[in-house]
Amino acid sequence: MKFFADTAEIDEIAELAALGMVDGVTTNPSLILKSGRDILEVTREIAGMIDGPVSAEVVATEAEAMLEEGRRLAAIAPNIAVKLPLTWDGLRACKALASEGTMVNVTLCFSANQALLAAKAGATFISPFIGRLDDINIDGMELIADIRTIYDNYGFETQILAASIRSVNHMKEAALIGADVATAPPSVIRRMAAHPLTDKGLAAFLADWEKTGQKIV
């Protein structure tokens, strides 16, 4: 499973990239607001830092205006994926941008039928929002599993990009189901390294080592 960093914070992306833990980046208008940066400027900077896809989201709601914004974003760098909302207009813009050879990430997906439409419209990525479904007591992981089954049934190449990831369990479950990508806040990716038994074991080893009186270097 590929890891995308769901952030527009340059420092966080750089730290993960140095460890080989980031295969792409996703942003959205809320993350751009949080960064305090200009969308075109920060997107260009991120796209120059990593080789993988960098999603940048349009804010227009009509297909023609989405296309205009999408082309502007796509012109920033060859690794830009234009993020479009899963509306009928978004699907129209998806079809047009995909046929121009632009990567498209169709976002705000909350149902398997929406994901089916996005695949037929030529989306490179579909972004089902797990956490926001969990928030309303619907199992977000069930949606990932349904999309996996449907895409595999028909050989769709659209990549399932599990989004709105809130916990390390979401990462594990997405990987078990076979999501192609998971996009997560860097804090969640870092937390995947944590285990209380690792901490306990390390403390015991260090205490015993201290008693040997030895040094390695």
Ligand code: G3P
């Ligand atoms: O990738 C979409 C993601 O940023 C949404 O996450 O936590 O705002 O639902 P969240």
